[in-house]
Amino acid sequence: MTEEAAQNPGLKLLIPEDIRYNCQGCGRCCSGWSVGLTEEDYSRVKNTDWQSLHPELKDKEVFFHREKEFLEGTAAYPHYTKPRDDGSCPFLIDNLCFIHSHLGEYEKPITCRVFPYSFVETPSGVYTGVVYNSMASVRNIGAPLTEQREKLAEYFNLSIQHKNASMRPGELESQLKARAEGTMVAQASPFSEISLTPACKLTWEEYLLIEERMLKLILERLRQDEPTNIFNTLLQCAEILMQGRKLKVTGGSVADITQFEPDLKKPADPVASGTELMTLRMLYYRFFIYPTVRTSDTGLWQMQRNRAFEPKVAAIVVRAFSKYISSGLNTILMARAGNLPMLGNADLNAALTKSFAPLDQETDKLFHRWLYLKLFAKSYFGPAAAGFSVLSGFNCLTASILSVLLFAKAAALHAGRNNVAIADIYESYWRLDRELLTMGQTPEQESKFYNSGLSSPRLFNKSLWTMARSFGTDPQTPGI
Numbered sequence: 001m002t003e004e005a006a007q008n009p010g011l012k013l014l015i016p017e018d019i020r021y022n023c024q025g026c027g028r029c030c031s032g033w034s035v036g037l038t039e040e041d042y043s044r045v046k047n048t049d050w051q052s053l054h055p056e057l058k059d060k061e062v063f064f065h066r067e068k069e070f071l072e073g074t075a076a077y078p079h080y081t082k083p084r085d086d087g088s089c090p091f092l093i094d095n096l097c098f099i100h101s102h103l104g105e106y107e108k109p110i111t112c113r114v115f116p117y118s119f120v121e122t123p124s125g126v127y128t129g130v131v132y133n134s135m136a137s138v139r140n141i142g143a144p145l146t147e148q149r150e151k152l153a154e155y156f157n158l159s160i161q162h163k164n165a166s167m168r169p170g171e172l173e174s175q176l177k178a179r180a181e182g183t184m185v186a187q188a189s190p191f192s193e194i195s196l197t198p199a200c201k202l203t204w205e206e207y208l209l210i211e212e213r214m215l216k217l218i219l220e221r222l223r224q225d226e227p228t229n230i231f232n233t234l235l236q237c238a239e240i241l242m243q244g245r246k247l248k249v250t251g252g253s254v255a256d257i258t259q260f261e262p263d264l265k266k267p268a269d270p271v272a273s274g275t276e277l278m279t280l281r282m283l284y285y286r287f288f289i290y291p292t293v294r295t296s297d298t299g300l301w302q303m304q305r306n307r308a309f310e311p312k313v314a315a316i317v318v319r320a321f322s323k324y325i326s327s328g329l330n331t332i333l334m335a336r337a338g339n340l341p342m343l344g345n346a347d348l349n350a351a352l353t354k355s356f357a358p359l360d361q362e363t364d365k366l367f368h369r370w371l372y373l374k375l376f377a378k379s380y381f382g383p384a385a386a387g388f389s390v391l392s393g394f395n396c397l398t399a400s401i402l403s404v405l406l407f408a409k410a411a412a413l414h415a416g417r418n419n420v421a422i423a424d425i426y427e428s429y430w431r432l433d434r435e436l437l438t439m440g441q442t443p444e445q446e447s448k449f450y451n452s453g454l455s456s457p458r459l460f461n462k463s464l465w466t467m468a469r470s471f472g473t474d475p476q477t478p479g480i
Contacts, residue, residue, distance in 0.1 A: 011126065012124075012125030012126065013149065013152055013153060014126065014128065014376075015128050015146050015149070015152065016128070016129060016145060016372070016373055016376045016377065017144075017219075018144065018223075019129070019140065019144065019145050019369070020141060020144050021116070021117075021130045021136055021140075021141070021142045022136060022142025022143055023136060024135065024136045025096060026135050027088075027092050027095030027096065028134070029133050029134045030088060030097065031087050031088040031089065032087050032295055033081075034080045034082070035112060036076055036077030036080055036111065036166075037063075037078070037081070037109050038165035039165065040110075040165045041079070042063070045099060045107060048102070054098060057093075057098075062081065062091065063079055065078065065080075066078055067079075071168060083295075087295035097112065099112075110158050110162040110165075114158055114162070115131075115134075116131045117130055118379055119159050120377060120378040120383070120384050122189075122191045122204070123204050124204070127376065128152050129145075129374075129376065129377025129379060130373070131434075131436075131437055132429045132430065134430070135430055138426050138429045138430055138433075139426060140369065191207075194207040194381075194382070195381075196210070196244060196248065196389065196390045196391060197245060197389055197455060197457075198389055198392075198452075198455055200248055200249055202244075207390065209254050209255055209258060210240060210241065210244040210254065210390075211375060213258055213260065214241075215376065217233060217240070218233060218237070218372045218375070221368055222369060222372060226479055227364065228364050228365070229364070229468075229473060230367040230368060230371075230401065231464050231465075231467065231468035232264070232478050233368060234371075234398050234464055235464055236262040236264065237394065238398070238461065239263070239264065240260060240262055241390065241457075242457055242458070243257060243260050245391075264476045266475075266476065267461065267465060270466065271462060271466065272352075272460075272462040272463045276459065276463055277335075277352075278333075279453060279454075279460075280402055280460060281331055281332045281335060283403055284331065284406055285327070285331040287400070287403050287431065287432045287436075288338060288340065288407060288428070288431055288432070288435075289328075289338040290324070290327075290328075290435070291434070291435060293323045293324055330345075335347060335348040336348065337351070337406075337410040342411045342414065342424070342427070343414055344410075344414040346414050351406050351409040352406060352409075352463070352466055352467060353470055354413070355418070355472070356409060356412070356418055356420060356470055356471050356472075357419040357472075358472050358473060359420060359471055362422055363420060363425055366422075366429075367401055367404075370401075370429070371401070374397055380394065380397055381393030381394075385436075385439070386439060386451070387447055388451050389455060391454075392450070392451045395454040395459045396436075396450070398460045398464065399454075399459075399460055400432055400436065402463055402467060403428075403432065405420070407424065407427075408425050409470075411427075
């Protein structure tokens, strides 16, 4: 862990080691979204006659507006970019941002400027990272984040500016007035108490001891030259979490976790249950199939709630609902890969169990790097992850890696191969991390559903054993 003190007084940035990123201009991160604009964002771009500047923008609406819903609290922003029918940003021209090229970087919406960097404020400082909805971050291309201190400090300040600008009229003014008058009630830090499990609470310091033990394990394997074993790492990290829970609930010292050596025992019956497999397929659907249905009717993105029952809009809703139901049943109950072009309609059960060539070292290192980044950046539990407990968040990370492998194996089966291609791993992570990001913004009821469903200890252990054996790997052995 590298600690970097930014130029801002009192700002302490904590930056992950060996993580690289610089934009490569591929344009892929500019699709699948409807970017929200604050009034400040919109004021910088609204007076430009975009339709006259490029043939692709001629006679096209590039924004839609939700001022009323924003004031009512039912929309996060008052303005949004209006995606094309294929889900790409209307300002994406020749894979580059037209706002950037025409007005300059500083005129772009702040969301776009800060992406894909992430910032989580904690009692220890601001933890930084990147999300993998960018091919450059997936492939770890660019300068190390540890060499981007000034840029990260600037982007963190921008993220705070964006947060303030996203407040509804009067909210920020009320906060500033209360602060000036000394009547502002201090808000408790979301990290003042950590939910290891829904029923087991830790102090921030106790959580860091458990996390440090997991990060030590992951970093040792990430940095070694010999082949490693992501299945062993995930299973051992799950045991570290459970040992931390045991120490806490039995009145022991959580500090003893630093000396804990997780021992893995093969389950008496290492075959995953139907419930476990269905839960895994539900998350696979959420990561890979649901987004294709969501983006197939961009009219839904712009739909106003008070128009939902108008005939034209209602038809879009019914059509989309039908797609959700049929695709969900096909994936979750029938175990089909989901008819994505690169997957066909492969059998997910076959993809899980079919024997494949062992994972190569590059792929295994990618999994370790992603796991390290998610843990370090504190983006898998708490406020950055819809209030997930640590255990629920870690189970979601485990399901994510299993889902990526299901995606890559399904692609290989569709192509007639018996080995996982790194290009398919890159593609699946680009898709998956976007959905992990949006899951962090889910409504309270939906987040409670996921948090509850993912809160079982060792939830996906048998799936890990099954997947590992399909690659000819012994989960009890740290090396492949």
